[in-house]
Amino acid sequence: MAKHNIGYFFREGMSNMFSHGFMSFAAIGITVACLLIMGTFSLVAVNADAQLKTLESENEVLAFVNEDYTEDQAKGLQSELENLSNVASVQYISKEDAMASFQAQYPDEQMFQNNLKPEIFRDRYAVHLKDLHLTKETVAALKDVEGIDDVNAYEEISNGFITVRNIATVVCVALILILFVVSIFIISNTIKLTTFDRREEIAIMRMVGATNGFIRWPFVYEGFMLGLLGAVISFFLQWALYEAVARGVATNDTLQLIHIVSFEQLWVPVAAVFGGTGILIGVGGSLSAIRKFLKA
Amino acid sequence: MAKHNIGYFFREGMSNMFSHGFMSFAAIGITVACLLIMGTFSLVAVNADAQLKTLESENEVLAFVNEDYTEDQAKGLQSELENLSNVASVQYISKEDAMASFQAQYPDEQMFQNNLKPEIFRDRYAVHLKDLHLTKETVAALKDVEGIDDVNAYEEISNGFITVRNIATVVCVALILILFVVSIFIISNTIKLTTFDRREEIAIMRMVGATNGFIRWPFVYEGFMLGLLGAVISFFLQWALYEAVARGVATNDTLQLIHIVSFEQLWVPVAAVFGGTGILIGVGGSLSAIRKFLKA
Amino acid sequence: MIRLTDVEMEYENGTDAIRGITLNIADGEFVFLVGPSGSGKSTIINLLTGELIPSAGRIMVNGFAVSTISGKQLPLMRRTLGVIFQDFRLIEKKTVYDNLSFVMRAVGASPKEIRKRIPYVLELVGLKDKALCHPTELSGGEQQRVAIARALVNNPTTIIADEPTGNLDPDRSLELMRLLIRINELGATVVIVTHEKELVNRFEKRVVTIDGGKIISDQIGGYVGGTIHG
Amino acid sequence: MIRLTDVEMEYENGTDAIRGITLNIADGEFVFLVGPSGSGKSTIINLLTGELIPSAGRIMVNGFAVSTISGKQLPLMRRTLGVIFQDFRLIEKKTVYDNLSFVMRAVGASPKEIRKRIPYVLELVGLKDKALCHPTELSGGEQQRVAIARALVNNPTTIIADEPTGNLDPDRSLELMRLLIRINELGATVVIVTHEKELVNRFEKRVVTIDGGKIISDQIGGYVGGTIHG
Numbered sequence A, B: 001m002a003k004h005n006i007g008y009f010f011r012e013g014m015s016n017m018f019s020h021g022f023m024s025f026a027a028i029g030i031t032v033a034c035l036l037i038m039g040t041f042s043l044v045a046v047n048a049d050a051q052l053k054t055l056e057s058e059n060e061v062l063a064f065v066n067e068d069y070t071e072d073q074a075k076g077l078q079s080e081l082e083n084l085s086n087v088a089s090v091q092y093i094s095k096e097d098a099m100a101s102f103q104a105q106y107p108d109e110q111m112f113q114n115n116l117k118p119e120i121f122r123d124r125y126a127v128h129l130k131d132l133h134l135t136k137e138t139v140a141a142l143k144d145v146e147g148i149d150d151v152n153a154y155e156e157i158s159n160g161f162i163t164v165r166n167i168a169t170v171v172c173v174a175l176i177l178i179l180f181v182v183s184i185f186i187i188s189n190t191i192k193l194t195t196f197d198r199r200e201e202i203a204i205m206r207m208v209g210a211t212n213g214f215i216r217w218p219f220v221y222e223g224f225m226l227g228l229l230g231a232v233i234s235f236f237l238q239w240a241l242y243e244a245v246a247r248g249v250a251t252n253d254t255l256q257l258i259h260i261v262s263f264e265q266l267w268v269p270v271a272a273v274f275g276g277t278g279i280l281i282g283v284g285g286s287l288s289a290i291r292k293f294l295k296a
Numbered sequence C, D: 001m002i003r004l005t006d007v008e009m010e011y012e013n014g015t016d017a018i019r020g021i022t023l024n025i026a027d028g029e030f031v032f033l034v035g036p037s038g039s040g041k042s043t044i045i046n047l048l049t050g051e052l053i054p055s056a057g058r059i060m061v062n063g064f065a066v067s068t069i070s071g072k073q074l075p076l077m078r079r080t081l082g083v084i085f086q087d088f089r090l091i092e093k094k095t096v097y098d099n100l101s102f103v104m105r106a107v108g109a110s111p112k113e114i115r116k117r118i119p120y121v122l123e124l125v126g127l128k129d130k131a132l133c134h135p136t137e138l139s140g141g142e143q144q145r146v147a148i149a150r151a152l153v154n155n156p157t158t159i160i161a162d163e164p165t166g167n168l169d170p171d172r173s174l175e176l177m178r179l180l181i182r183i184n185e186l187g188a189t190v191v192i193v194t195h196e197k198e199l200v201n202r203f204e205k206r207v208v209t210i211d212g213g214k215i216i217s218d219q220i221g222g223y224v225g226g227t228i229h230g
Ligand SMILES: Nc1ncnc2c1ncn2[C@@H]1O[C@H](COP(=O)(O)OP(=O)(O)OP(=O)(O)O)[C@@H](O)[C@H]1O
Pocket: C136, C137, C138, C139, C140, C141, C142, C167, D011, D012, D013, D015, D016, D017, D035, D036, D037, D038, D039, D040, D041, D042, D043, D044, D086
């Protein structure tokens, strides 16, 4: 390809974009709309996932120590518990601590505040698991430990929790996939429509002896520019939107608790996905749109 | 308008739709995609809302009776509490009942099962509120009642709950609105693109003396048919999707608890919204697309 | 009746296509409009049909003041005209038959009238067996004849033709001219833009010659200019 | 060199446009192709350019076997041709200048060559001051001259013209013919489809007459058929 051709293709692609003003506007607008919807859902999903991970890590299993064990004997179990597979960490909670936290939970039952004695509680370990899916197996392993009388696994709770999280993940991934497919469908159709009235132009180029490669390049450039422009606009809109929401959450009394992942941590993948998707769709749409005119 | 013209317009609109095969296909496909996305979100939101309403109704405030009151005296407060504004219902819970439910909550603390006496609990009322927003005021009113010592309002909980629900509602409504606007944008652009290569046809009709009304009708019919077809296809796809998800939820062990609103309760508004939106967009898009060709 | 009074036309890009033309054509007249390429002939046609609005001057066509016509009146005026365009302007997606039925519909003809009239008109231009073809399946001359048929189909009182024989062989050109003369003898006004000196010279009709947006001659018979045949 | 051997062409809709044509045109020849509307002239042109594939027979153009040409060879063959289409086929969104520069680009001309060649060619067809107009801003004859300029701009060895004078006045037609004859004298092969009996008769060139998809006459000078001028 001669050097002056590259510039020509580029200028041709650009000028096509502008001379098909309305068409280009529609294609870019639709790209932006689709990317924004996809992006917003993905970001909500990322945040929800981060939130859920935090909650999950707080989930614990209680292992009660035999009532006949002394405090020292009870403490002695720690290393044995820690060595079990799937146990992330264990924390010893004495009778006294258990009572204190129990009392804190029931400030309104006056009697609990004065009449309770630590002796009615048992020593216990709060056990954090690595993988909640294996709760059942780990509970069995904990129960097999000499000196552990009973395990409160909250099994239904953690099971339910995992299910909810799994469903949330599946729903999010499904929605994003659907939106992705829909976006590609919409954008490539738009580009096809915009190139539809160019078949004449292509026919003339073919008639005067232009090669298919030569005919293709301006369209590729045009698709590239359309996709890139759509991606860039979407990226900045997405950024602005994200920051606005994040600020809203941060200044709201109740919502402060929600930890919003900062955009700095996210912008690289967001930019990459937007750019990649935009360009892919733009170039792919253009190529598929002119393919049939190049055949005959 | 002469009788034979109505048939003509209709046939013309239909035949236009078929002769612009690819264009029509694109417009319908995009309508379906947009309606489905909008519909799915709306239906998820409706179900979430129903779910939240159920949870909300279970939310209660505990009003503790003075320890010196006898059981009869305590029961005597019921009508007074019921008469407070914003109180939906009150349920008397005796010391014994309170202990029983407390014990049921802590099956693992062996000592609670044997050593507790009802006397350490207080008589109480479970108070259901009409409007959770007014919790604060109602708590104050409850406290003012002679014989009520203390109120456990779970104020933070219900506050947080309301906030979460409000946010969920706002997010859903915002998403649906955005999707709606995006859908209209996409579909009307598509229809504009599809009518773009008809300007010639319109010019000829004008040149031979057709009135603007005459020129407009086939386009209106075409837009109507496109929108309606898109709506009908979307409706049935939405239905199938909904039933599939509902069946999935019903047969899943954990998810059974979630109450899915049956499609029978929803199909009328779904059909109405889909049909209305589809036709509105189709006809509106067509009209706006040909408007500029009719001007000059 | 066609009456142009001091008409001027300057296009948006500054081209002065018509520079002051006054021209009267009575009902039932037959007029050739000739002149070199770019002299303003098609511009005059477009002014008559109301497609262009003159920069100055007054235009009356069949009782309508075209230069100031309202949107409601314009279609009524156009129904009195049958126009053959230089570039045919056929609808590629419709068959020949539908290209014709479509313009009959547009002015409110009944299906019965349409079924009767179209075969007759296609017969006139010699395209009876091409009724179900699309314009892309026709030769250049055949397309031109479809354009002619379309101009005749609504039985207009005035026929305006821009180069109706540019793509026709001499036999067909002569045939078409004879047809237009017959229609003229039945009462229609006919205005024909043409380069074909042969045709113009063959019939003793009024010839208006334009050059540079002005009328340079208006006489009966004889093509003005065109050195090769001079 | 153009060689058609027993060529037949039946369109998809069953129209038998060409029914066995054998025709040789040597390099440097000047040939008029005449015949009534719908006789198959444009079909022959489209067969020569490779736009249509013959149903039967063999076609050679400038050393390429067009009837069996590969996708890679087709552009190379077409670069040897300059074609003027009956319906012009200009790109409405590009100016006259860009309509020409675009086809020079397409065959790999440098910007410098383009800047030199286009004004020269526009001068030849008399459109120098319309370079920046869009085709919609031109008269029919001016559009036809842009189509002619485009066919000349790449300096082809063979020029094929389908009704190049259909929209031109007699003076311009004669001028164009003289231009094509000059180009022919410089070595190019020229094939012209036309109805203009005057022009055909004026030059003593080879005239091939087609009717009903067959060659009915092949002689030097003299338009065959066309009773009005007979
Ligand atoms: N694409 C097509 N499909 C089907 N039939 C066609 C097609 N193109 C042309 N024809 C038919 O083939 C025959 C020859 O057409 P062609 O265009 O070659 O005629 P022509 O000699 O160029 O006529 P003209 O002088 O009117 O341009 C005509 O009967 C025409 O209707």
